[in-house]
Structure formats: structure tokens, C-alpha cells
Amino acid sequence: MVGPGERVAVVGASGAGKSTLLAVANGAVPPSSGSVEVLGRDPSALRGRALRRLRARVGTVHQHLELVGPLRVLHNVNAGRLGSWPAARAAWSLLRPQGVPEVVGALERVGLADRVFDRTDTLSGGQRQRVAVARLLVQDPDLVLADEPASALDPVLADAVLGLLAAPASRGGALLVALHDPVLALRHCDRVVGLAAGRVVLDAPAAALTVPDLAAFYGARA
Structure with missing residues (x-):
């Protein structure tokens, strides 16, 4: 369980189930057993407008980023607001961009304000990763995955x-x-959950762990 105000790092070797856990949490993948509650709602029980409202409150930075390369950076960042915009406004924004100052502000926070009108597929991998973060910033979600x-x-x-x-x-x-980086996990999170073969094998406050602890955890399950 992740509570209000909590920052939880999920760690584990490749294939441990980290990406699957996040996909279940954002409703993209149904759980194979049990149930999932996201912001007090069960995504699998929602349809239509109720599901869109819940998804608008959940922001995701995907491992493969889910950006549209031929579109300008501006449009990819604005995609973070599509869940809260009417369909007509979302479509019109492709022709006449909406909320440009907010997009520029989000890109400034990730150091890319000068690339707002560039095609996204001209950026480096690290720059595209920051575009995905800027997309989440304009969404301003309650839950970040x-x-x-x-x-x-x-x-x-x-x-x-x-x-x-x-x-x-x-x-x-x-x-x-x-996260794969134990330093980032301990520096930015309150709690660390470790997975191995899809099961929780570690759940501890970050303050009770050290970087060597997490390095040993990765090594033992690589």
C-alpha cells in the first residue's frame, strides 16, 4: 500500500516485476488475482467518464516514454492534459497549441525550454525522457507512477x-x-519495496537501509 504523502521506491533485478506492478497500478494491466485500489477506486470497475477522471489524476512516466516522435515537443507535453480537456479542445490544440506558457514553464523545470517547437524525434534519449517528465508536470497528478x-x-x-x-x-x-539506482531510491523515497519473481521480498523504511544493503539485494537476485 502507498499512502498519501508517501514516496515509495520499487527495486529489483530486471524481470522482477517492477514494470508490471506499475502497469497494474495505472489500470493498463488487470491483476491476475486479488484487486487494486487507486486513489480510493478500483480501475477495473470503472467505465467511461469515471475512468477518465481517475486516469486524469494518475500521471505515468513509462519506461518506453510513449511519446509521438513526429510531433513537436509542445504537443507531447500537452498530452499530459488530454484527460482533463474536452475532446474538441484536445483536437484543436494540434492545430492551434493551447496552454503554451504552462508547457514552456514545465520544460524550463527540466532544462528544455529552448526545444518547445522542435520535433520530438530530433532529441536525444535523455532529452526525450525529460519531455516525458514535463508532460507529467503539466498534468499535475495526485499519484505519480x-x-x-x-x-x-x-x-x-x-x-x-x-x-x-x-x-x-x-x-x-x-x-x-x-529504480535501479540505490542512491536515488534512498535519497528521494521514504520507503523501499523490493521485488523478486513478482513477489515482495523487502519492505522497509529508506532510513533503515544503506546503499550497500540495496546493492547486495540487487546482487543476490541478479
């Missing part, structure tokens, strides 16, 4: 990005983030 959001970033940028993703937790939201 992030799958390796700093894997292509240098240590300074990785620290900055994790700080941005953790911001909703400071106002009562929550962060659930899959």
Missing part, C-alpha cells in the same frame, strides 16, 4: 528529476517509482 525515469540522465539531472516527481507527495499525493 514512474518506471526508471532517470535511466538516461546524468547524476545531477537524475537528482533534479526525482525531486520534481516527488513534489506531489509534499501536498498529500504519492509517488511510486521503479
